Amino acid sequence: MKDFKAKIEEHKERFEKALTRAIDEKSLQEVRNTYMSRKRGALKLLFEELKTLKPEDRAEAGQMINKLKMHVQKKIESSLKKLTVPKPLARERRIDLTLPGQKEYWGAQHPVSLFQQEMENIFIAMGFSIEEGPEIETDYYNFEALNFPPYHPARDDWDTLYITDDLLLRTHTSPVQIRAMEKRKPPIRIIVPGKVYRRETPDPTHLPMFYQLEGLVVDKGITFAHLKGTLEHFLKTLFYEKIKIRFRPSFFPFTEPSAEVDIECIVCGGKDEECRVCDGSGWKEILGSGMVDPQVLKNVNVDPEEYAGFAFGMGIDRTAMFAYQIPDIRYFYENDLRFTRQFNLK
């Protein structure tokens, strides 16, 4: 019985060795046959040897052979499995992982609409809500309510496309100030993006139609300092934190005091006398603004003694033009996909 036990151990050892040498399927099958073959397999021979043992030892020895058999089966199987997994990689041609990935085709947002959304998002984060108004306006909303008396030469600065004596294409988004204040009482904190029209022949810096973004804040205790704080935050977010900003006096019929806002020339930084963007001044006019004229407040039955407000307006395409340094505003409306698709990612 002792000898038999040693024999079993010896078989086991030999099997382990053979297994380490078997590196492919063929040699593994050979190892399996050596042990498992029903005719001349090592295990078959061991079972036959059982008869030579004492009857009381046979049961224990049988168990030992069975244990070995299971061991061999398990090991062979797992070795075969290990062989089959890397097979295609090892045996077949390599996959060229450097090939380009599969791209889904997506459309691009128009740069003006993209820039408009960027501007809107800054104001939304400051608690502004977006308001809209008609593009075909009456003289009253476009001019009179905004303190442009009839026949006032200030109207010349807003060269107008007329439909009838009274109907016109709005020359600015400011009429929506009036419409918003007619609709509800202060506090008001809105922006108004939209198309506006001027009687201008297209050239690199002028178009008969462009986009404007208007802003209006009306509440008790609103000051010029609030106007400055709001616009400074906006411009710093839109451009960059350290950008130089300058407010200087100007004139708009619907604001008093009025201010124009310049930012430093992001192209030359004021260092190029010949700069085509800022004409060497170092500054670029970007916004018109001011405290809402008391007459405008009166026109919508808001008491200027109780409430004050500020308003501002800027060209969206014009600002985008400056921000992206696009030399000709007409590029936006050619809708050349080679141009518009560039703005997909910022």
Add this chain to the structure above:
Amino acid sequence: MKISLDWLKDYIELDLSLPDLIEKLNMIGLIVEDREEQGSDVILDIETYANRPDTLGHLGIARELAAALDLGLKEQKWPLTEFEQKTSELVDVQIWEDDLCPRYSGIVVKGIQVGPSPEWLRKRIEAMGLKPVNNVVDMTNYVLYATAHPIHAFDLAKISGGRIIIRKANGGEVLRSLEDSDIALTPEMLVIADGKKPVALAGIIGGEESSVKESTQDVFIESAFFDPISIRKTSKKTGISTDASYRFERGADISFPPQAALMAASLLTQFGGRASEGITDAYPKPRKEKTVVLRHHRVSDLLGLEIDEEFSVRTLGSLGFQVEVQQEGVWQVKIPHFRVDIEREADLVEEIARFYGYDKIPASVPPLRVLEPPMEPRREKINKIRHLLFHNGFDEVLNFSFSDPEKEARLQTGYKAIEIRNPISSKASLLKTTLLGGLLENIVWNKNRGAEGIHLFEIGNIYFWQKETSREQLTLTLASTGPVGPVQWRRKSEETDFFRVKGALESVLTYLRHEPFSFKEEDHPLFEQKFSLALIFKEATVGYCGLLKRNLLDSFSLKDPVWAAELNLALLFKKQPYSFQYTPVSRFPSITRDVSFIADQNVDYQDIKEVVEKLNIPNLKEFDIYDRFSGSSIPKGKISLSVRFVFLHPQRTLLAKEVDELQEKIIDSLVTKFKFQLRKGGKIDKRIRKD
């Protein structure tokens, strides 16, 4: 407004550098747009505002600078050589329209040698970018650019009867202007007439006949104030705008006419003339200076910082305002006539802020007292649609709202287009009644530049008359042609077709929960016959899609087919989407059955769908077509249709047997209704799908 630094120095002592001067001007709102050196002089081009006619001359700019630099203005003397005859004896001035001409002053200068101006005057005139004419004309221009007050010189010999009548024109009267063209006068126009006829269009332009020529010896100098609105109306009507009318329509200084006349006469006596005694000055209703009350606390209320009362008094004073303290912190401010822009307290606050410096005002954020939704639902929807379409491979474009009438006619929208009365061009004289024209032009533009697949959308208004009312209608338009996306090694790019455009429309409606919607075959003027669908939602046609007509595409020189769709967003957004409610996900497996039929090729999918829907099969969760083909394996005139049914019970596992029954029911009715045959080998699939 051109400003000569040399000239400015006649009024004010300037000893700061040019950049400092420009900076100073900019910061009080006088923007120097350009500068040009002219010999030893520098000419600045200063932007002026419609409400500040006083800055349209050197004196006005000097006043602003004096206040900014805390300097005084130099006094100017205008000595006269006179002859012994009163002006009023030589010229009889009669104002018949004192509303339109509240003040009219004048003086006669006799014995002038009309000829070239002296060097100093020529230099001034040239600095303004004008060519010197003769000493009299140059003198009138000099006064205008010096003081911003326009004056006019008449040849006294041509003033019939020595009478100057300021009246309205009579119908049929004509004035031959200095530019040798006849101006037809109408009765609302104010003219300067002599005893017989008009000699000038008041405040705008003088007549040729009474103008100063080489032969002129004696002149009558007119220095008046005309009503701004009347001047503007006449200037607009006649289309004549002059340096004079530009100033009068903005508002001249009503206190100034005698002084301007004196200045003119003094200059002419330097050229050898002698002036009549005393200036004739018709001013029937003298105007008082305006008074504006300023409560000083309003300055800090509006600006958001405290400003010293002393600073305010000094600033207003240096601008020529007279400040009178009414009570503690409340001032009566008398406004000089040259400041036509100052009428209210806020105007004075601006003056103080302007000279205090906008840069010294702090920046703070306004308190947020009320929060409102950031945007209207309509706008949110537009943003959603936009992004959905980007994912569908459509590029956004923005086009002008204008349209060429000829192009618009080709697009046959049936809307009555809105016409622009004064368009920039006859090719842009209408407002668009469809966005499609713009999209087709964009396709042409990009095709001409090598693009093949072009898939565009635009969201914007179309415009039309609805009876007497102008309408703006928010619209989405899609146009698609050629392959989708670039060539890739892994897959061939597919060519766009009708179903891509239709699919985009479907996904827009589904995404916005505007369901259920349906399509109806309907002819449309834009699309090929039998190749367009109307999109129906809640019984209204909200859009169309189809293949654009060949002759329309030909007119844009487009050879390839273009598929397009139009969605009336204005109408769609007025309708309620279905209100969303979450459906619990069944914990039980669904059963999917795929069935293939041979069908007549004329059977429409929509009809099959309707039959299946009408059966109202319980627990039928999905029904869809997943394959459709014809070919050699299919009999002629027939098609193979494969449809999939998904069955699901919310509360239990369905038995294969009950699904078999439901499926048989569907197949039976399809076979009966459409004479479908189950496809050979198209076995009934009993797969159970575990979700």
